[in-house]
Amino acid sequence: MLTPEQVRAYHDQGFVAMTEPLLTGAEVERLRQALDEVIRGESPGRPVLLRNLAGGDLHSDAVVIQIVNIWQAHAAFAEHVSRPDLVELVAQLCPTDTLRVWHDQIQYKPPTVGTATRWHQDFPAWPVLTPPDQCTAWVALDDVTVANGCLRFVPGSHRWGAHQGLGTNDDFSPRYDPAQLPPDARVRVSLVEVPRGGISFHHAMTWHGSAPNPTPAHRRAIAVHYMPGHTRYVAAGRHVMSPYITVGNGDVIAGDAFPVVWQRTA
Numbered sequence: 001m002l003t004p005e006q007v008r009a010y011h012d013q014g015f016v017a018m019t020e021p022l023l024t025g026a027e028v029e030r031l032r033q034a035l036d037e038v039i040r041g042e043s044p045g046r047p048v049l050l051r052n053l054a055g056g057d058l059h060s061d062a063v064v065i066q067i068v069n070i071w072q073a074h075a076a077f078a079e080h081v082s083r084p085d086l087v088e089l090v091a092q093l094c095p096t097d098t099l100r101v102w103h104d105q106i107q108y109k110p111p112t113v114g115t116a117t118r119w120h121q122d123f124p125a126w127p128v129l130t131p132p133d134q135c136t137a138w139v140a141l142d143d144v145t146v147a148n149g150c151l152r153f154v155p156g157s158h159r160w161g162a163h164q165g166l167g168t169n170d171d172f173s174p175r176y177d178p179a180q181l182p183p184d185a186r187v188r189v190s191l192v193e194v195p196r197g198g199i200s201f202h203h204a205m206t207w208h209g210s211a212p213n214p215t216p217a218h219r220r221a222i223a224v225h226y227m228p229g230h231t232r233y234v235a236a237g238r239h240v241m242s243p244y245i246t247v248g249n250g251d252v253i254a255g256d257a258f259p260v261v262w263q264r265t266a
């Protein structure tokens with residue numbers, strides 16, 4: 001369970017990290033091995049997407065291996081996205097009667113060549129959804145530190161709306177347009193280190209990014225983007241998951257590709 005302070009921190013800041021790891025060392029190791037199988041193309045199924053987010057191939061000198069819906073490729077990840085202790089925590093942060101998986105996403109920054117994930121907000125990249133209140137559970141599969149590219153968040157930014165042109169400066173600070181911010185907004189950056197098996201949560205509108213991994217250590221993580229049961233489809237948008245959406249414009253998103261992982265019991 002999250003404490004009332006942690007729940008309050010999530011709503012105030014747009015993110016919160018747990019202090020203790022959720023996954024055991026053995027559970028993390030199983031996911032790492034499953035990840036390797038998927039990358040080698042030896043898993044039972046295929047993910048929706050596997051690419052170098054930075055462009056180029058997986059062996060270039062700037063790499064973030066991005067995998068979308070690894071849960072469809074390997075049972076270890078299918079179990080991960082629906083593990084009861086994880087989804088109970090998400091349900092504490094995301095008021096709803098029903099939680100579904102929107103999609104998952106591996107971001108793996110390999111040793112020395114792992115590159116940056118630029119500053120962004122998730123929801124504007126999901127123009128097929130409404131409203132913007134999804135919650136991401138991000139689990140570290142290595143000790144993720146400032147040195148190897150931990151997540152950085154701007155506290156409170158989930159309350160500032162969709163920011164046009166949010167970008168990344170050379171020193172890896174967020175580049176933004178002050179005219180789009182509310183008068184009381186203060187842009188500062190929190191660096192959130194997470195131990196192997198540990199977890200952080202962020203709101204779909206929170207500004208976030210992660211720096212490169214120049215270290216000899218791996219930096220692997222799985223983000224699961226969960227959506228509350230009232231999330232509806234906006235057919236005018238496009239997204240890598242669009243081909244899997246079978247409902248009509250304005251309908252609640254449901255179906256095999258978006259499994260229910262939690263339901264409120266009386």
Ligand SMILES: O=C(O)CCC(=O)C(=O)O
Nearest residue numbers: 107117136138210221223
């Ligand atoms: O793992 C990362 O560095 C980025 C993850 C991310 O952008 C997300 O979980 O929304």
